[in-house]
Amino acid sequence: MEEQNHPPGKELQHRTRAEPSGKNTWHTQAYALGAVSNFASTVLTFPIYKVVFRQQIHAVAVSEAVKQLCREGPQYFFRGIYPPLLSKTLQGTLLFGTYDRVLCFLSPLGPHSLGHRWAAGLISGVAEAVALSPLERVQNVLQDGRKQARFPSTVSILKEFNSYGLWGGLSLGYYRGFWPVLVRNSLGSALYFSFKDPIQDGLAKQGLPHWVPALVSGVVNGSITCLVLYPLIVLVANMQSHIGWQSMPSLWASARDVWDTRGRKLFLIYRGGSLVIVRSSVTWGLTTAIHDFLQKRSHSRKEWKD
Template structure:
């Protein structure tokens, strides 16, 4: 009876760890799976992302945001898609790969305690923030329709950043808004990884098709994470959309400005949250399902070679 309480996913994890005892458990497979799953989901959800960003910056309704993009013309609808595609691919590579590597380092043969999940989540969020903040910074400037005339391309944005001087390039350029990004990424990865596997294991025990637990756990878990962190997401978007040496508000000033923009009511800061939930649900549901599918396929091939 005790063995029946272990889900197939847990058994797969334990067998994978036991295959190479004593070896460094820094699996390159986790990096590849993260890259593939995130790039696919990003391409599918980019239109939703752009509408959400306009809501966060201009505090407008969904219909108004869609109308604004329509009036700008179809040539601008996918403006900047290459940067989020690249950054999200790198994000998946770093997030899943670093998390898996740190988890294996903290507990090479398992089982993984909640503390191990938290530590690995925080550290992977830190790596992600350091590596990808510049990509997000440039993307948020490009997405702001108010800056299309002054900064029509990535090159014009980078040229502005590079004119600030060494410290200015970091604090007011590439890494402006870094601290809320770090908080968002660390908290987000910790919540996602801490609750994804238990939820997926519980659903798997219900006898559902293999892809359903991964899809549902990724979607539900990221939806909850998004609801918790949404005010921080709005703050990041507003901070990173600012440009110019003289017009760079501090973290506290940016938070006050966002608070005043939303009428000093927390519920109003969730305007546009429905689209964020939809995008995150689809993105991370697909990401989790694809990753789980490819992981099972890879393990099956290894078992066939062993036999």
């Protein structure tokens, strides 16, 4: 089978060597493919995301988180979907596009080593954190059920942040919790891109259907990355849901508060972790599979035109 002989990572390396004149076109395409794949996976997995967020904030079981959403009514179920939809679409754009650009800069002719993939993933994660942290901040405030009366809309949150002044609006408003976001995103991207192609290429040699290697690669990467970084995910959710510049706790105070409220037990920090793993597995599995499918279709169309 052709997919077995030319897995996605190898195809990209081949195109980079053989078609230097089309490099800018491929970079533009990488941004577009990342946007579409992340948009689709976000729409499909938003219900899981909202249940997980309630667990992270209130430290409750899955059943209680679902009951909270049911009590609030269907009109609030998709409250907060627009920020993650926008942020995840931009995330895919930045993540895949920046990764491709940096990777080709580090190794223009290929093959791309583990170190190259790790560095490119790390840099793409940094770009993602800088650009998207404000959107995640607004999203987390919107999804906190305790703040629905005070902040009924995105505009009300933005007015609150802008009232802090320029520096306060950035440090305590839009970029609240930025440092754990930076660590989480950069390490997560580096892990994902470092092992995505090796897993996918290895499975492609087993004669599996063409969509299975990409799906499994995304599922495995999403699960492992989320499991490792889950304490940072909980810390970010709690820091970014906090409003009120007069009593804004520091990073260390926030981490200590999360640890204390979870009874100083690691397994309580991981409450909601099972759903996070499921959500991350499904999200990154779908994202990787959709991205791989679109990438192959685009490449096939280009070959047909040539």
